[in-house]
Amino acid sequence: MDVFEALYTTRSMRRVKEDPIPEEIIKTMLDAAIRAPSGSNRQGWKFLVVTDQETRKQLGDVYRETWDYYMKEFYGGKPDLGASGVGDDKKANQVIRISKSAGWLAENFHKVPAHFLIFSRNDPTGSSIFPAIWSLMLAGRAHGIGTCLTTVMSFKQKEAFEILDVPDDKGWSLNAVITAGYPLGKWGVAERNPVDEVTYLDKWGNSPNWNLEEPLWNY
């Protein structure tokens, strides 16, 4: 797969089939992930791949509990993730779509065939771990695997560590859980605010005026 196809179409795929991911693909994803850069090339990372059904069930209980808490605490229990406050129909609809999809994941976490739990240490900024995580997801995309980056479980790191026998005195943090499986939906180019709106040249506020309204890569 061309690198731009991967970069443009690796969108969050929360809804996936229960079919297992072949071990060869899991290896490929991990071997790509560890090529990413990290500060001073320290590689302070661990990748824990969970496919065991009972462990997924236990993690799923924690995930759902955290998700419910998160929804209640940050959005007052409203399932629309605050979409009503967005004030723009198109964006509000997108927020509602994401919210529904995220709710699906919370309900079906234990049915997702593989979870990659990513741990790092000595990386307070995330700069030395998220490139590796994104590489894992891009490599999965190249093999037709849909993934979603979630940070929800980090709120319940203690519970997750207990389920997975992670030592709590070695400085490891749980950065993310990448859920993975063959997607139920279709691949496509993610919709985003255009480059001109988020880019400046030389000084803050100095728009490039490139008029890049459409993605530079498309099917």
Next chain:
Amino acid sequence: MDVFEALYTTRSMRRVKEDPIPEEIIKTMLDAAIRAPSGSNRQGWKFLVVTDQETRKQLGDVYRETWDYYMKEFYGGKPDLGASGVGDDKKANQVIRISKSAGWLAENFHKVPAHFLIFSRNDPTGSSIFPAIWSLMLAGRAHGIGTCLTTVMSFKQKEAFEILDVPDDKGWSLNAVITAGYPLGKWGVAERNPVDEVTYLDKWGNSPNWNLEEPLWNY
């Protein structure tokens, strides 16, 4: 370019030529970057591309000052980044190589033709910005542009904000500076600790024993 070639060979390229990067390539890098996922698709990011010579010079002064401080504070002024404490000749040599290369960058920051300064807000974990940053670097790689992710300048965010007219009351943080240019060195597959050493299955400590000693992708 195949996605795996990009994932395996986008290593830190600090030493680059002074030749400018064509604007079309800069656009391509940014347009790829904004396709990356962010929490709830909030896209709370700004990309500031600096090619202006005077601005690069001013940033270079701040960068070098910060680098010198960093070296002194964390490594007691020893230019080997603590390599002597590594206790493994191969790894110590690698640390020395990185240190020399990083020193080159500090000395020549103003000669690097383009700097991408990346800002985000409401993203304490880095999970919503570093995928975009890594996409920018991978897209550059596909066009032969060498990049290096540095977080050094975040220590001098105030000075950088002043140079670039960034408002300091809007919640923006400087996550990274990506230096970019045509590389002086050669592309290659980055050397890393193998997957077996950093991967567990289902429970912490449970090695997969895949014996992936060599990269799964190579020239």
